[in-house]
Structures are given as C-alpha cells and as structure tokens.
Amino acid sequence: MATSRSILEAITRNRVYRSIVRRGLADTNRNRSLAIFGNFFLHIHPVKVNLRAIAFTRTFYLGGLSAAAFFILVVTGIFLMFYYHPSVPRAFEDMKDLEFVVYMGLFLRNLHRWAAHAMVALVLLHMVRVFFAGAYRPPREFNWVIGVVLLLVTILLSYTGYLLPWDQLAYWGVTVGTNMADAVPFVGEQIKFLLLGGNSVNENALLRFYVLHCVVLPALLVLLASVHIWRVRKDGGIYLGSPGGEEKTSGSKEDDISTESKAAD
Amino acid sequence: MSQTLKFKLETDENARQSPVRLVVVQGEQRPAVEVEDEPQVMTMPHLLVREGIALITFSLLLVLLAIFVDAPLEEMANPQKTPNPAKAPWYFLGLQELLHYYPPLISGVLLPGLVVLALVVIPYFNINLERKALWEENRARKLAYVWVSVAVLSAIFLFTGAHPVWPLVIPLWAVAMVMSLPAVFPQQGRFILWLGNRSLAFWIFLWFLIASVALTVIGVAFRGPGWEYTLPWRDGIY
Ligand code: HEM
Numbered sequence: 001m002a003t004s005r006s007i008l009e010a011i012t013r014n015r016v017y018r019s020i021v022r023r024g025l026a027d028t029n030r031n032r033s034l035a036i037f038g039n040f041f042l043h044i045h046p047v048k049v050n051l052r053a054i055a056f057t058r059t060f061y062l063g064g065l066s067a068a069a070f071f072i073l074v075v076t077g078i079f080l081m082f083y084y085h086p087s088v089p090r091a092f093e094d095m096k097d098l099e100f101v102v103y104m105g106l107f108l109r110n111l112h113r114w115a116a117h118a119m120v121a122l123v124l125l126h127m128v129r130v131f132f133a134g135a136y137r138p139p140r141e142f143n144w145v146i147g148v149v150l151l152l153v154t155i156l157l158s159y160t161g162y163l164l165p166w167d168q169l170a171y172w173g174v175t176v177g178t179n180m181a182d183a184v185p186f187v188g189e190q191i192k193f194l195l196l197g198g199n200s201v202n203e204n205a206l207l208r209f210y211v212l213h214c215v216v217l218p219a220l221l222v223l224l225a226s227v228h229i230w231r232v233r234k235d236g237g238i239y240l241g242s243p244g245g246e247e248k249t250s251g252s253k254e255d256d257i258s259t260e261s262k263a264a265d
Numbered sequence: 266m267s268q269t270l271k272f273k274l275e276t277d278e279n280a281r282q283s284p285v286r287l288v289v290v291q292g293e294q295r296p297a298v299e300v301e302d303e304p305q306v307m308t309m310p311h312l313l314v315r316e317g318i319a320l321i322t323f324s325l326l327l328v329l330l331a332i333f334v335d336a337p338l339e340e341m342a343n344p345q346k347t348p349n350p351a352k353a354p355w356y357f358l359g360l361q362e363l364l365h366y367y368p369p370l371i372s373g374v375l376l377p378g379l380v381v382l383a384l385v386v387i388p389y390f391n392i393n394l395e396r397k398a399l400w401e402e403n404r405a406r407k408l409a410y411v412w413v414s415v416a417v418l419s420a421i422f423l424f425t426g427a428h429p430v431w432p433l434v435i436p437l438w439a440v441a442m443v444m445s446l447p448a449v450f451p452q453q454g455r456f457i458l459w460l461g462n463r464s465l466a467f468w469i470f471l472w473f474l475i476a477s478v479a480l481t482v483i484g485v486a487f488r489g490p491g492w493e494y495t496l497p498w499r500d501g502i503y
Contacts, residue, residue: 045308051304200344
C-alpha cells in the first residue's frame with residue numbers, strides 16, 4: 001500500500017501532470033471537490049450529492065445509461081463509417097464485407113445494432129421512470145419538454161439508421177413508415193418527397209437518411225442532451241419527492257397534502 | 266418585502282467601478298437553495314464509482330450480446346418483392362398495429378401527433394389537477410365523470426374502427442376499475458389510500474403505457490402474413 005501510494009504521489013506531483021489536472025490525489029475533500037468542478041466533463045455534477053439522489057432505485061441510472069448507449073453508438077458508428085458507402089448496391093455489399101472481410105466487422109455491426117435498440121428502450125424507460133416519480137413538475141417542466149424532443153430525436157436516429165443496410169428488412173420497414181407521410185393532409189406528398197428525395201425509397205433516400213443519421217441528428221442529440229443534463233442540475237438536482245404522485249415542495253401551498261402522502265408511503 | 270427598496274438595480278457598464286454583486290434567490294423556482302437536512306456525500310468518489318459500475322456493467326452486457334447474437338441481415342433490398350408481412354422496427358409496431366383499425370390519417374398522423382402533444386403538456390396541465398387527491402371531494406360526481414368518459418372512449422374505440430380496438434379498450438376498463446376502488450371503498454387500508462392519492466394524469470398515463478405495450482407486443486409477436494393473428498410459439502415471429 002505504502003509504495004503504491006508513494007508512486008501515485010510521485011506521478012501526481014509531476015509538473016506535466018499538474019499542468020493538466022492541477023490537483024493532487026483525491027484524498028482530501030478539497031481535492032475531491034476540485035476533481036469535479038475543475039474538470040470540464042465532470043462539472044455536470046455538483047460537488048456533493050444527496051445520498052438518496054444517487055441510490056440505484058431512484059433513477060435506475062436510466063438517463064445516464066441512455067447517454068452511455070449513445071456514447072457506444074458514436075464510437076462504433078465512427079468505425080462503421082470507415083467501411084460504409086451510402087449508395088446502391090454498395091451499401092448492402094458493405095454489410096457483407098463487414099460480415100466476411102473486415103476484422104471484427106460483424107461484432108462492430110452487432111454492437112451498434114444492439115446498442116441502438118437498447119438506447120430506444122432505455123430512453124422510453126427513463127421517461128416512464130420520470131413520470132412515475134412525478135419529476136416533471138415545476139421547476140422541471142421544461143426539462144421534460146426537452147426530454148420529449150430527445151425521445152423523438154432518438155427514435156428518428158434509430159429509424160434513419162434502420163435503412164442503411166439496404167436489405168429487405170431495411171427497405172420495407174422504411175417504406176411502411178414513410179408511406180404514412182402520404183396521409184398527412186394537403187402537404188403529405190411534399191413531405192414524403194422532401195424526406196426521400198423522390199417518390200419512393202431509393203438511392204436518394206439512402207443518402208438523405210445517411211446524412212441525417214450520421215451528422216444532423218447526432219449533433220442535435222448532443223446539443224439537446226447537454227442542455228437536458230445541465231438543466232437537471234439547474235433545476236435542483238434529481239427530484240427527491242415521494243415516488244408516485246405527490247410533490248414535496250417545502251414552503252409551497254401543497255404542504256398539507258404532502259404530509260398526508262408521506263404517511264401513505 | 267419592504268426591505269426591497271434598499272437595493273438598487275445596477276446598470277452601469279464599467280465593471281471595475283461598479284463591481285457586480287449578484288445574488289439571485291428565486292425561492293420557488295430554485296429548489297437547489299432549499300436548505301434540507303439530507304445526508305450528503307462527495308460526488309468523487311461516491312457518485313462517480315456508481316456511474317462507473319453502471320457503465321461497465323451495461324457495456325459488458327452489450328458486448329456479450331454482440332458476441333453471441335448477430336444483427337439481422339436479409340437479402341438485398343428489392344422493390345419488386347414485398348415481404349408479407351412488411352414490418353417496421355419494433356418501436357413503431359404499436360402504430361402499425363393501429364393502422365389495422367384506423368386509416369393512416371388517424372392512426373399514422375392524428376393519434377401519434379396527439380400523443381406527442383399530450384406528452385409535452387403533461388407538466389403544464391398537471392399543476393392544477395395535482396393540488397388535491399382525486400377523490401377528496403365531489404366523489405359521486407367525479408365517479409360519474411370518469412365512467413361517462415370511459416363509456417364514450419369505449420364506444421369510440423369499439424365502433425369507429427375497422428375492428429374493435431380491444432388493446433385500447435381492455436386496458437381502459439382495467440385502469441378505470443382500479444382507479445375507482447378508493448371511491449367505492451374509501452379508507453380501506455394503505456394500498457387503497459395510496460391509489461386514492463394518485464392524480465388523474467397518473468391514471469391517463471398508466472392507460473397510455475399499458476395500451477402502448479399491448480399494441481406493440483401484439484404487433485411484434487402476434488401478427489403474421491396479411492396482418493392476421495398468429496401465435497409466436499406455433500408460427501414463430503414474423
Ligand atoms: C437521449 C435521451 C435522454 C438522455 C441522455 C437523458 C439524460 C438524463 C439524465 C442523465 C438525467 C439525470 C437523472 C436520471 O438519470 O434519471 C435525466 C433526468 C431527467 N430527464 Fe432525461 N434524458 C433523456 C431523455 C428524456 C426524456 C425522453 C424525458 C421525458 C420525456 C426526460 C426527462 C427528464 C427529466 C424531467 C429529468 C429530471 C428528473 C429528476 O429530477 O428526477 N429525459 N435525463
């Protein structure tokens with residue numbers, strides 16, 4: 001122990017290390033605080049958290065896991081982009097290459113596919129969790145609205161990705177969906193044309209879905225998710241009211257019913 | 266609040282001459298400033314370690330899945346060859362199931378639009394409804410309202426579609442019955458009391474949730490060629 005500690009200390013006292021991290025070992029509360037607010041990525045967190053807010057059963061970490069799934073999707077997605085051409089029939093042939101030629105290509109594609117399904121499921125479950133916790137109520141109402149947009153973006157990301165393999169599943173899955181656009185009154189046909197770059201799913205549609213899937217929608221999601229997670233902090237952290245219904249806002253007019261609900265829980 | 270007059274709103278733009286001392290305490294808007302007697306811990310290491318465990322466990326599960334289960338890939342897209350059934354991805358199969366009952370304008374545009382709208386307004390619409398537990402007063406009248414609404418909705422979903430939409434109606438009845446328990450048996454035990462404290466929004470969301478799951482499960486597992494009913498354990502999943 002003593003030696004490993006002294007090694008760690010030697011590393012963290014080093015000038016180069018200090019120029020990057022600017023603090024020593026996180027063994028004092030001062031350094032533990034600096035570890036959070038001195039770090040660009042970690043400062044989405046407060047320095048101290050309520051013990052109840054980080055219990056697994058409060059959030060099931062569903063929001064965080066949605067973000068984790070997105071992170072895995074970005075990494076695997078970048079690798080997939082190295083091997084993919086959004087054109088017919090190259091797109092489909094690239095899938096075959098991933099399976100039979102590219103080293104670990106099938107694993108890469110599998111991981112991207114399962115993480116995508118997982119992300120849709122996690123975001124939906126996160127929404128359900130937030131609803132039943134009652135965590136959408138003031139002051140968090142706008143964060144809920146951002147969440148709804150995030151849900152739509154997540155589903156669109158998954159859906160635009162669904163077309164890219166250009167197999168029967170992709171083609172007809174997307175055909176079924178985009179035919180719905182025809183039903184929109186007055187502008188249905190125009191919307192569909194805009195979406196597909198044609199009147200049916202074809203090579204132009206593949207290119208549009210590719211650009212949306214790899215550039216536009218991920219950028220939008222990163223932007224919105226950053227605002228969303230930042231607002232969790234700004235709105236007072238994870239909601240700690242009683243689960244299920246009643247609000248626990250001390251000092252508000254609703255105190256009378258919240259005491260009753262606490263008795264009920 | 267009579268103290269307010271002591272403060273002057275600074276508008277001078279020279280920050281050296283008029284240093285800004287900014288204190289914003291918006292009581293009700295910022296629960297962060299509420300002083301609560303909560304047990305607290307340092308984020309580093311307590312939260313970070315938990316997040317690390319969650320991230321690693323989740324990644325591990327996905328990696329195992331990706332090693333052992335291959336993503337589907339069928340033959341190359343062929344516009345000439347329509348598969349039967351042609352299914353959208355799972356999260357749209359609830360909607361595709363609805364397409365079986367209602368024309369695309371209703372099932373593909375109107376209903377999903379209404380669902381998104383309803384989701385967006387939840388936090389705003391909820392404020393007034395949440396003040397009181399649902400059955401606290403006017404019990405008989407509210408019970409009548411609830412069941413008249415249930416009857417109207419049931420009539421709509423049973424008779425206006427191409428087929429009766431049981432996946433919407435059965436959850437509706439189930440939720441309405443559970444919801445009415447506290448009104449019929451007031452003050453009987455903690456569970457009934459808990460039910461009685463749920464808001465109207467809670468019950469509507471519960472119905473929406475059960476109905477969506479029912480529609481999706483039917484669409485994923487119980488529909489085959491021609492969108493006819495199949496049994497997944499007999500015919501497999503299409
Ligand atoms: C890409 C999608 C999303 C990401 C990455 C995300 C991320 C997060 C994270 C990390 C939290 C912190 C607490 C937790 O994990 O539960 C959170 C909280 C929250 N999320 Fe999301 N979220 C997403 C989608 C949604 C959706 C679809 C909704 C609702 C429609 C929503 C509404 C909220 C609300 C209201 C909170 C505050 C909860 C509280 O204070 O307890 N989010 N989100």
